Amino acid sequence: MNKPALLDRHRQRLFDAPATAADPIGIYIHIPFCSHICPYCDFNTYAGKESLIPSYLDALQCETAFWARDFGGRRAQSIFIGGGTPSLLNPKQIRGLLDTCRAEFSMEKGAEVTIESNPNDVSLRYCVGLLEAGVNRISIGAQTLDRPGLRVLGRLHESDTVSSAVSAARDAGFANVSLDLIYGWPGQSIATWHNDLGQIMGGAIGGSIPDHLSLYGLIIEPGTPMADAVTRGILSPVDEDTSADFAELAASLLAAAGWIHYEIANWCAAPRNASVHNALYWRNGDYAGIGAGAHGHAGQLRTMNQPSPARYTKVVSSGESPRTNFEIIDANTDKVETMLLGLRLIQDGVSLDRFQSRHGISLEAHFGTQIAHLRDQGLLECDEHSVRLTVRGAMVANTVCAEFL
Secondary structure: OOOOOOOOOOOOOOOOOOOOOOOOEEEEEEEOEEOOOOOOOOOOOEEOOHHHHHHHHHHHHHHHHHHHHHHOOOEEEEEEEEEOOHHHOOHHHHHHHHHHHHHHOEEEEEEEEEEEEOHHHOOHHHHHHHHHHOOOEEEEEEEOOOHHHHHHOOOOOOHHHHHHHHHHHHHHOOOOEEEEEEEOOOOOOHHHHHHHHHHHHOOOOOOOOOOEEEEEEOOOOOOOHHHHHHHOOOOOOOOHHHHHHHHHHHHHHHHHOOOEEEEOOEEEOOHHHOOHHHHHHHOOOOEEEEOOOOEEEEOOEEEEEOOOHHHHHHHHHOOOOOEEEEEEOOHHHHHHHHHHHHOOOOOOOEEHHHHHHHHOOOHHHHHHHHHHHHHHOOOEEEOOOEEEEOHHHHHOHHHHHHOOO
16 A cells, blocks of 8 residues: 655645644533443443533533633634534524623634534534534534444444435535544454545535544543453454554545645645644643533643533532642643644644744754654654654654653
8 A cells, every 4th residue: 555645845834833822722612411322432421411401501601701711811713512412402502602602702703613413413404503603613423434333333323314414514504524433443344444435535425525534543442331342252353453554544545635634633625624623732722621521721720620510510500610620730741742742733743933932942952862763763854844743653653752751
């Protein structure tokens, strides 16, 4: 298989990493409710608790005001409503959350507003309602188009449902549609993965090609039903070499189609379709983490909220903070995290100027030994602007990042 070529380095940079204190922030809102929990999922999600949604939404609006005070008027460039299954909320409820964000934060004009969605929830009427509420980017959780694969992953939709969801989003007027796919699930073959990608890039799903793809290698997390099935011999996980073959196939096919591989697991058809919100994480930026179990980042402080939606709602409704965990990020940890996160940006890497501006020391002075070692191994490349993973380095990104710990 041919190795995918890196993009022309003369094209415009997508993102500058790391972020600085002068940069806009992001807003993450967690919706922890699901009608069904997939066997591979270890996110903070709960099934059968939809009756809590109205009071939970009230609590979200209260916490939004807490975070707005914490950030003291800093501009926000993105809102991301994740989960869980945010598409369990109706457009009126989504509008209420977004109106609160607009009232409490200084939002940038044209701010990216994303909602994650289950294909079963996405209809033309629903998408029209989302656009009217102010959502301008939709991420649809397809995971795979293969029917046996959908059953292995515990998904309740079919490939036709994904197609209908994409079609509905397009017909409503969404100009930024993203699909999430999982590869490396038990029983998946290279041919199956090739077929998934071929249908998507051929426009067979919903009659159009999406604008963005997030492709995640399956990680079987301890404590999940899938991990139990593997332990009991019911399912056989894909080995690391095969999983790497899946990743390489995707990179090759998407590069041939002219797509931008801008982050380890993310591709966009054009620069305007890259995820502004998710880039904040990779840029080691600041963001409000609103909702049960949500994580936030403000300067040198990292926070995590109470994970139980019922307890979260009770605490916030009483006027108290839902934060249960606090971590002060020391200067050295901050530098390390800049590298661990920034090197995930395949297109851009870590900016020399930005590193100096944020950390008060040059990248060469602090990490010069590690960078030289990795460059000699062909895993990093450097120029006068930034340090980036090479194609080979991207294939072993975890190994590269370990050098900075």
